[in-house]
Amino acid sequence: MSPALTTSEDALDDGALAGSPAVRISHVHKSFGRAGAATHVLDDITLDVAPGEFVTLLGASGCGKSTLLNLVAGLDKPSSGTIEVPGGRPSLMFQEHALFPWLTAGKNIELALRLNGVPRPERRAEAERLLELVRLGGSYGKRVHELSGGMRQRVAMARALAQGSSVLLMDEPFAALDAITRDVLHDEITRIWAAQKLTVLFVTHNVREAVRLAQRVVLLSSRPGRVAREWQIDLPQPRRIESAGVADLSIEITEELRGEIRRHGKH
Amino acid sequence: MSPALTTSEDALDDGALAGSPAVRISHVHKSFGRAGAATHVLDDITLDVAPGEFVTLLGASGCGKSTLLNLVAGLDKPSSGTIEVPGGRPSLMFQEHALFPWLTAGKNIELALRLNGVPRPERRAEAERLLELVRLGGSYGKRVHELSGGMRQRVAMARALAQGSSVLLMDEPFAALDAITRDVLHDEITRIWAAQKLTVLFVTHNVREAVRLAQRVVLLSSRPGRVAREWQIDLPQPRRIESAGVADLSIEITEELRGEIRRHGKH
Amino acid sequence: MASTDTAPSVHEAQVPDSASVEAGLDALEAVQTQGTPLSEVLRTKALPPLIALLLVLALWQGAFALELTSSYKLPSPGMVWSSLVDLWQAGTLFSIVWTSVWRGVAGFLAAVAIGTPIGLLVARVKPVRTAVGPILAGLQSLPSVAWVPAAVIWLGINNSMMYAVILLGAVPSVANGLVSGIDQVPPLFLRAGRTLGATGLANARHILLPGALPGYLAGLKQGWAFSWRSLMAAELVAASPDLGLGLGRYLENQRESADMSGVLLGIILILIVGMAIDLLLFAPIERRVLRNRGLLTTNR
């Protein structure tokens, strides 16, 4: 990998060295269930995310990615180890859209704005802007059950952005989207990330997507989840998902992922 | 495209000509809501699926793929037009897993077996076999909330297979799966389809996946949903998702899809 | 099967014979939803209750005509009707109904105002739950009549006594309804609320209460039933000009004078009030809540 680090990454590294990462995960273990029949899900995860960094998490189904995101969001407690998010409670976009069925699409976003302290007169316009951003202009008044699967995911993404936190956690945000819509949103999220200097921790199953978006790709192993390997992605932005650079790296990572999965037998 | 049709496809074409498709969708319109504020979702869809055929449906997010599958499954009524499924109620795998939270993973599958008339002594073994198939051996006793997103999808797929209907409708069954697990399941579903002579109508966003699996790819346009174009896929099975043939066709279809989406502006 | 049972006829044909009764019912249910004309609305909404009413009246009159029992035990519908006419002409009908309804509604609203915060606390604060939860359940199963002596001794015979009895009957019910509503809110929504930064009151207002609304509404309906029944019990204790003549008292008076048609009229009036509150207050709210959440896809 070429050492063509961008300036922003330099700054990030400095920040990391200065001891103030945006997310610091140290020696985190997590298991579910009672002592005897516990499932050990995460095992000694240590990971720092620098402010303004875009990290994607890859791993087999069931390896513990969502669990890790929940821990970082403060929704669950690690069995041992510590997690620090100095910038305050992160925004989280759940794997299952988690939109409130008693509110319309627009009102779901407005609720996030409201709890984020946005004054009432601005909320409506801001909500419509965010809907426009996820290509759902005109769906403001739709109920959750009137949206298609992909539309729900996009509303959830808009709501996560509305939370306005500097750390953004996203759990497979584009899984239910067609390639074209996804491409558009890739561009948008990269733009927002750069413009607002967000720190993003992004879970995906799509290796190309991971490479397309991230500054760093982290591969988790399964049972228990450990950090198996990391890649610094030094390809220049804006990248294209079809580009050869992305494809080459994706093949390398996929091979590694395949190896990880094979090592743990059938799961 | 080479005319390398397999024998089974020949048989299908004969069946279709003989006037007995497994699914016959004729001039189906579907709109939601009351007269004034109705959303017109599907517009004059006509589509026959021959017995034993594997058809994938592609289309932008929100174009009406799930709606069409629901109609075929008999869960909703077309506003006009008719749908016939002579072979009886099809199996449907929902986009949102739809597992019953009051049952364990295994019991969810056993319920399908039971309603399908499988005698009690065989159910347990059959359920475990199906779980093994979706690489979830050992998750029999897990509750739905204890499964990861991808695991839920796989249990739902196992449950759909347990229904034992000759027509199988699948709504983005592999959206939440990592590439490796998905590859394995691609092989499994192709094997089962061939072995049990199933008729499959399969919705996906992943163009490569569509090409990898299908005998025919149907592209739906958006707002309202219409059949925009169809492709017969004549690549020999077993195919590999990374193969050049699949990639080439995928690029062609993606281009077409992009055109479709562009034609309807931002949605 | 309102929302799911709309399979095209081709599917319908596959319903096994053994379930044909159910299928028949299903078919009855599968009402066309789009652009229903007025006549259709009347047919589906007004007809069934009307038929039910006529059926009951016919059975009643039939039992009377067959002289199954003497007329003082079972008066005819006509006799009850003339009791009603008497009450109408005496000019007391509305005041009787209104006295009770007003008191019941006021007491119920107070019970909601008190029961809701209690329910929130019990549902969300664990020590309060272990300490207060069973007490609420116990209170709920304590008959109102048991409270009456205590309430009378402490408060005297007046409106505050009535309200105390209503509250003791209805508050636990409202609180319990909210608790079980909150228990049923999917944890995903609670977590989503948390990541949105909803804590304390904001959490209650934006997540817990709307999330628990369907269950809470069920609790409110039961709470209304308890209010109304407790009120009837309280009205029995004493009659005084200050308290006015309510429905419970009216029923008791008819009972004392062994006027069976009056008793039946009282029962019917109480029934009608209960039904009216359900139809005019709870049913529309419930329908709206369910529809907004996509739990109700056809119109009822």
Place this chain on the structure above:
Amino acid sequence: MASTDTAPSVHEAQVPDSASVEAGLDALEAVQTQGTPLSEVLRTKALPPLIALLLVLALWQGAFALELTSSYKLPSPGMVWSSLVDLWQAGTLFSIVWTSVWRGVAGFLAAVAIGTPIGLLVARVKPVRTAVGPILAGLQSLPSVAWVPAAVIWLGINNSMMYAVILLGAVPSVANGLVSGIDQVPPLFLRAGRTLGATGLANARHILLPGALPGYLAGLKQGWAFSWRSLMAAELVAASPDLGLGLGRYLENQRESADMSGVLLGIILILIVGMAIDLLLFAPIERRVLRNRGLLTTNR
């Protein structure tokens, strides 16, 4: 916030001051779940109710000691205790409690058996719903005492009269609970059931009832409250040697002899039975149902 409020301390520090009360409550809730030792269980489960009990007793004794009112209006805990001792020594305590509990439980079970199919029909068959739904709501708000004369005329003074009154009180409640439970079942599950081929009874058994279980349970709890209260009302009206002496009758007897400590003892016994049924019957079922569905992630 049992399931969501377990943020690491770093997050905890960001809770704004204004919500500190809530935060305190949250902290109280955040109980460690893994491998809780017995002492811990006792502390979290037994302590709060015990404290609540002691608090009530202290307040009561305080009110008595301050002579807020004369002792025949508010007897001391000690006086109630000696009433209990009397009852114990007379050897009638258990028979009194048992007579009522047995009758109440039997009536309640019958109400469940009758109310469940009615609830299913009302929830799923639209004409039945429009016709019978409001009647159920009306019946529910009809006080049990209103039924007693009719029940006596038709059935006499015996156990069937008691059961009739209990059923009329509890059946609508159970049925309504089931209806609102079914209304809350996400349509996705109904559709899933349908594609699995669950129709008619199979649908009820495998999809509707389990799907509606949390709401249904809430209805059952209210149904029990109605059963128990109706039973008390029925016992008040008539006592015959055949019927035995139940709690409601005991309470009324004490009231008639103006024995306030006896009245309070009666109230407390009724409360205890209500709490016991909740703690021993409903709470474990409810906990299990919620836990199985992941609606309850920490142990209560």
Place this chain on the structure above:
Amino acid sequence: GYGSKSDDKAAGSPAVASPAGDVKLSADSVKIGYFANLTHGTPLVGLKEGIFQKELGTTQVKPQIFNAGPAEIEALNAGSIDIGWIGPSPAINGYVQSHSEALKIIGGSASGGVKLVVNPDKISSVDDLKGKKIATPQRGNTQDVALLNYLAGKGLKVNPDSGAGDVSVVRTDNKVTPDAYSSGAIDGAWVPEPTASKLVTLGAKVLLNEKSLWPDNKFVITNIIVSQKFLKEHPDVVEAVLRGSVNTNAFIKANPDKAKASANAAIKEAAGNALDASILDPAWQDIEFLDDPLASTLQSEADHAVTAGLLKKPDLTGIYDLTLLNKVLKAAGQNAVADAGLGTK
């Protein structure tokens, strides 16, 4: 149309407002409790005819109508009523349970009006009672005690708590008793008027009139009680009410038919329905309205209750305070009444 038969409001209220308004009493109002029942004929008639109001002047009467004794005692304890007409057993219970603090009996009002009525098809004489079901209104109330005492005298044993024994004693609300009788759930009842006469209209026969068991055919059925606090604070008001009571009883004796109609009208006003003549006439005839509280019969009733095992030996000393009554009677030129040694010391 609506309200076309409503009573003229003025006609419904007591005839006389207040006399020349010479004396002003110490209280602005007095709350009086009673049942809308024939044995409470004194307050029914006296209030309807305005006899009380005449004596009370500007002090307003606030009537409060109860169904049952316990509720009235509770209301007295709560201060919701000051003076009440009530049967002997709730009066005794209220007095004893409050350790002599709550109330005093300050006068009598009625005697008689209790009968044992039975189903003639099943019971033709006292000897047939064995194995039958006889109703009383409440466990331990006056009629219940009387029945148990009577049965004991005939050698029939009954468990006082459950009512089981040689005769099944069914304690049931007076309102339900006629229903229970017609459904065959009971074979007879020892009940006060008008329930007794109601049963007779349903085909029952009077087997025994309770007054025949008492000396002079007299036993107390209704007393006047007052809360001790009120008696201490407003003796002038209590005296005025007693004067009203004495005058009413005299009025009833002088105009039996007018009084009967007046009582029935008061019942209609309170309960919405008047009694049928077939019930009213025999019942009214059997009740004697008098000022004497028949203190000795109260003591006997209590003794009977103790014998039957329904009461612990009560200390009734001080339950009566007949000073005011005797003062009123003396002023009216009548004889003083005795408190059988149970008066205030």
